[in-house]
Amino acid sequence: MRQSKLFGKTRREVSKEEKSINAELLIRAGFIEKHIAGVYNYLPLGLKVFRKVENIIREEMNAIEGQEMLMTALQPKELWEKTGRWSEMADIMYQFEDGHGSEVGLATTHEEVVTTLAKQQIKSYKDLPVYVYQIQDKFRNEKRAKSGLLRGREFSMKDLYSFHADQNDLDQYYQKAHDAYLKIFKRLGLEAFSVEASGGSMSKQYSHEFMVKTVAGEDITILCDKCSWAQNKEIFQLKNGDKCPECGTKLAEAKTVEAGNIFRLGTKYSEALGLQYTAEDGKMKDVLMGSYGIGLGRIMGTIVEANHDRDGIIWTKATSPYQIHLLNLAKDDKSKAEKLYLELQAAGIEVLYDDREISFAKKFKDADLIGVCLQVIVSDKNEKLELIERENKKIKLVEKKDLLSEIKKYYS
């Protein structure tokens, strides 16, 4: 991509009202633009990152046999009344009357819809287990949208739903999904750990939240430095001097972002909506369910919160919008950079090429702000290319013929 043509310009400053680091950096660097409170547009650069996050999640969901589908956001009141959540979620759900006088709402989540769909698809124990998921926008009228992408009112979420014949099968899959989640965070370059949490309005059975440590977090997690034991403060009251139940080390508190969560729903929704199957013995039984969510925007915001310095964003290898940021510093002759750009593209490298006619200083500043993992500089000064790692600003002189392998080595 030629930066001179990029739809999304960097900005030197952002409103002092924008207090959250992730929003400030993402807006300044041209990834997102705020539309209204808690609702953001993704510009081309932002969508690049979004797609990378999305694809990793998709791959891991497919790996645990999730089948991707797409459900509607617009839903009728009647459906939500069956589970009692029309009034229960009235505060947070956008509910309104359409032009025909019918009451409808925008989905905050999809248990109601997916369970209804499952009634048409699941008839027998032979149809179980089955897993479906979607990546789709959710709407929640948060009383206070805040923290940039961390708490939006319209946001994209991956939600997986599993259907099982018995508790044992649910438990097994729950564990599988749990491990898949840890894998997702690891691939994304986020240090996440799971904690037990209460099911909230979702379920009576316990659930797990996936936490990433960052000061921007809204949750408090009690954790052990030594072993991996951790628990949400909601369900663990820390008394001074409390020791880790696993290894006896003193426990500490940390602010965390809840980047994902998984629930054992049991029969809550299947009972309410009448989702049953015929068992082997011919009897009708309730289907057991699980649901598993990850907010994509929240992950993007979390990555920025966890990976930035005073110059800007530092994307993780898996989420860098481009593999390399090519900066042309040669004064008169642009042909060297132009040629390199075309060659890299031809070799299948994702390259952002700063071909703008501006001062070198500005190119450096913008590149650091945007945060592509690798920068490469073409100049008159050096015959060789300068390859810079964004994270530590380490400079390495490389021959042009070695650049491709250096890039591949870095991302391998």
Add this chain to the structure above:
RNA sequence: CGGGGUGUGGCGCAGUUGGCUAGCGCGCGUCGUUUGGGACGAUGAGGCCGGAGGUUCGAGUCCUCUCACCCCGACCA
């Protein structure tokens, strides 16, 4: 939803006890000089001062209402 705050060119801001043609920085256009960490000079374009109503000879400025946004709290899959 309670408390506090902010709305002025694309972005960030200033605007005195009401006063004349609403300023500044950044960005943008043109010309020239520059070029290894946000260059400089010249010149130019761009404003229903969030919205509605009111007070006044006169309102960005005062009053009422309203909308939006931010922060703290409460709330929260």
